[in-house]
Amino acid sequence: MAARQHILIIDDEENLRHMLSVMLSRQGYQADTAANGAEGLACARGKVYDFILCDIRMPEMDGKTFLARVLADHPTTPVIMMSAYGTVDTAVECMKMGAYDFISKPFKKDEIVMVLKKAEERERLKSENSRLREVVAGRNGFSGIISRNPAMEQIFSQIRKVADLKTTILVLGESGTGKELVAKAIHHNSRRSAKPFVAVNCGAIPENLLESELFGHVRGAFTDASCDKPGLFEQADGGTLFLDEIGEMPPLLQVKLLRVLQEEEIRRVGAAKSLKVNVRVVSATSRDLEADLRCGRFREDLFFRLNVFTILLPPLRERIEDIPLLVEHFLTAHAADMERTQVRIAPEAMRRLMGYAWPGNIRELENVIERGMILSEGGVINETCLPQAICSGAGQGVLPESDEDLSIKRAEDAIERELIRKALHKTDGNRTQAAKILEISHRSLLYKLKEFGIS
Numbered sequence: 001m002a003a004r005q006h007i008l009i010i011d012d013e014e015n016l017r018h019m020l021s022v023m024l025s026r027q028g029y030q031a032d033t034a035a036n037g038a039e040g041l042a043c044a045r046g047k048v049y050d051f052i053l054c055d056i057r058m059p060e061m062d063g064k065t066f067l068a069r070v071l072a073d074h075p076t077t078p079v080i081m082m083s084a085y086g087t088v089d090t091a092v093e094c095m096k097m098g099a100y101d102f103i104s105k106p107f108k109k110d111e112i113v114m115v116l117k118k119a120e121e122r123e124r125l126k127s128e129n130s131r132l133r134e135v136v137a138g139r140n141g142f143s144g145i146i147s148r149n150p151a152m153e154q155i156f157s158q159i160r161k162v163a164d165l166k167t168t169i170l171v172l173g174e175s176g177t178g179k180e181l182v183a184k185a186i187h188h189n190s191r192r193s194a195k196p197f198v199a200v201n202c203g204a205i206p207e208n209l210l211e212s213e214l215f216g217h218v219r220g221a222f223t224d225a226s227c228d229k230p231g232l233f234e235q236a237d238g239g240t241l242f243l244d245e246i247g248e249m250p251p252l253l254q255v256k257l258l259r260v261l262q263e264e265e266i267r268r269v270g271a272a273k274s275l276k277v278n279v280r281v282v283s284a285t286s287r288d289l290e291a292d293l294r295c296g297r298f299r300e301d302l303f304f305r306l307n308v309f310t311i312l313l314p315p316l317r318e319r320i321e322d323i324p325l326l327v328e329h330f331l332t333a334h335a336a337d338m339e340r341t342q343v344r345i346a347p348e349a350m351r352r353l354m355g356y357a358w359p360g361n362i363r364e365l366e367n368v369i370e371r372g373m374i375l376s377e378g379g380v381i382n383e384t385c386l387p388q389a390i391c392s393g394a395g396q397g398v399l400p401e402s403d404e405d406l407s408i409k410r411a412e413d414a415i416e417r418e419l420i421r422k423a424l425h426k427t428d429g430n431r432t433q434a435a436k437i438l439e440i441s442h443r444s445l446l447y448k449l450k451e452f453g454i455s
């Protein structure tokens with residue numbers, strides 16, 4: 001069911017306000033009223049309206065002034081001016097300033113409803129259109145990966161260059177940064193795109209099953225092997241195999257995987273002969289693989305095989321300019337899933353989202369938006385619809401209250417400093433452990449301590 005559309009009615013005539021409000025409520029709108037432009041602005045500050053109906057001649061603040069002020073804050077809100085006798089010229093001026101439409105007073109009831117319905121349809125088409133355009137042009141990203149961040153754009157161009165080669169690629173990044181999305185983008189932009197993309201989470205399959213899962217088995221190879229079964233490598237033949245959580249791969253299988261990658265053939269468990277396979281391997285991990293190398297948990301030779309080309313995804317807190325884009329993206333995507341329309345986010349809530357450190361990165365943001373949509377009232381996600389941690393916890397106070405200093409670098413430094421201080425406090429100053437919970441290397445922790453002058 002479509003969410004109710006919110007409308008603000010601004011007119012100094014009480015009778016007209018009342019009449020419009022009753023009529024539009026009956027039509028299914030959620031209507032608020034204001035007696036002049038100043039009151040109207042106050043309403044628009046606390047809420048996002050789908051439409052605003054505004055009289056032109058009013059005491060305190062007239063319609064034209066209101067229009068200029070409201071468009072400065074909400075440039076896309078459709079404002080429909082109501083012009084009485086003698087204000088038609090002003091109405092035309094308002095149109096030039098960006099008013100959506102105007103209607104002459106006196107009007108019949110169905111006239112105003114028709115203007116609104118038409119505007120509603122036009123807005124719907126407009127948002128649908130721009131969404132499609134964005135998808136097609138990939139303006140805000142690449143292959144479903146939304147981002148306008150320079151580091152990410154560089155990754156997009158790397159993907160374009162490397163997609164068609166058979167090079168094995170290792171995708172690194174914190175949990176929820178989009179590693180699987182990148183693996184899919186590599187596949188879809190390669191000549192292999194018509195062949196299967198097969199993903200396997202190496203950490204989720206019990207060690208004793210992983211080998212037959214990857215390479216298949218023949219009948220009788222073990223107790224449960226009642227028939228021949230191809231493995232994931234065979235299923236991905238001609239396409240791409242995504243080995244997720246590669247850091248979880250048990251040592252014995254690391255050896256076997258290395259051999260498969262070198263020889264480009266697999267042997268099903270229990271089989272006598274090997275089979276040629278043509279598979280492009282992309283692997284990913286959120287673990288610190290280099291630390292695993294050092295302590296011998298991960299084989300160096302396999303690491304170099306997998307890591308011919310590395311893509312390192314920056315965490316969301318290093319690309320906060322992407323947050324509004326991602327929010328918009330998830331609002332649209334989930335609106336389609338939930339069969340709802342027009343859920344928006346209040347500016348204050350957006351500010352909170354941009355000030356939060358996002359340890360779970362984009363996946364966490366996606367969940368927060370989905371939850372926010374469920375809790376939203378009147379089609380708006382307010383601060384109250386956000387989890388406590390975002391409104392009060394980590395990251396608070398890091399973003400400047402005013403917009404005098406908008407340096408991302410300085411805000412990032414402040415977040416980092418705060419997190420490092422917390423980690424050191426939690427570990428009683430143990431730097432090795434602090435580095436671990438900060439998910440950075442020991443070396444980069446030492447470097448940052450020096451940089452920030454923390455001892």
Ligand SMILES: Nc1ncnc2c1ncn2[C@@H]1O[C@H](COP(=O)(O)OP(=O)(O)OP(=O)(O)O)[C@@H](O)[C@H]1O
Nearest residue numbers: 144145146174175176177178179180181286362363
């Ligand atoms: N840039 C992005 N644009 C749009 N959606 C994104 C982006 N990055 C991630 N997502 C979405 O966020 C969720 C998490 O992404 P993904 O599963 O690729 O992360 P991951 O790095 O593999 O996480 P994990 O390490 O936890 O497995 C997915 O639903 C994905 O579609």
Ligand SMILES: [Mg+2]
Nearest residue numbers: 176179180244
């Ligand atoms: Mg993943």
